[in-house]
Amino acid sequence: MTRKSARIIMVLLILLGAGAAAALVVTALGQNVSYFRTPTEIASGVYPEKINGRGIRLGGLVEKGSILRQGSALSFKVTDLKTTLPVHYEGIAPDLFREEQGVIAEGKMDDAGVFQAAVLLAKHDEKYMPPEIAKELKAAGHPQEPPETK
Numbered sequence: 001m002t003r004k005s006a007r008i009i010m011v012l013l014i015l016l017g018a019g020a021a022a023a024l025v026v027t028a029l030g031q032n033v034s035y036f037r038t039p040t041e042i043a044s045g046v047y048p049e050k051i052n053g054r055g056i057r058l059g060g061l062v063e064k065g066s067i068l069r070q071g072s073a074l075s076f077k078v079t080d081l082k083t084t085l086p087v088h089y090e091g092i093a094p095d096l097f098r099e100e101q102g103v104i105a106e107g108k109m110d111d112a113g114v115f116q117a118a119v120l121l122a123k124h125d126e127k128y129m130p131p132e133i134a135k136e137l138k139a140a141g142h143p144q145e146p147p148e149t150k
Contacts (some may be wrong), residue, residue: 038136039083042109058085058105058115059133067099078103078115080133081140089117096122 038057045072063084074089086106097103102123107116 009112037131038080038133039078039085040080040136041127042085043083055106055108055118056115058087058107058117060085061104062097062099062101062103062138064099074120078105080136085115086113087115087117089120091120093120096123098122104122 015137024062027046036057039058039060042056058078060078060080063077063079066075068075072092074091074093076087077084078087078088079085089105089107097120104121105115105124106119107119108118110116
């Protein structure tokens with residue numbers, strides 16, 4: 001084997017190894033991606049997480065007058081001003097969690113149509129939100145400015 005053919009084989013092996021490593025990284029990242037979904041998207045029933053059993057990130061606004069606390073259980077509704085979904089969460093709510101504020105809930109839909117949240121995040125700033133949710137809220141006529149705090 002000549003030096004030139006040995007060098008070509010070495011380069012091909014390095015490229016093959018780098019390609020395999022890149023494929024593993026992409027596969028691992030793809031399995032852990034959790035996209036934000038609006039209540040309208042989740043209510044439609046067509047979203048990839050439902051098919052492969054992964055958790056969903058529900059994003060929207062906490063509907064006014066919908067918060068119900070019973071011990072450590074918290075029930076409320078999340079809306080994108082088109083569709084409203086009931087949410088159930090067991091645990092301590094974030095300090096910034098309140099009505100008419102942005103919320104991110106990570107979990108799964110149950111058979112009764114209630115979103116069972118395992119993680120609850122309150123958004124501290126309404127000026128930023130995921131583009132998908134901002135688009136849905138804007139289409140529904142929600143103002144872009146944060147609601148007045150009481």
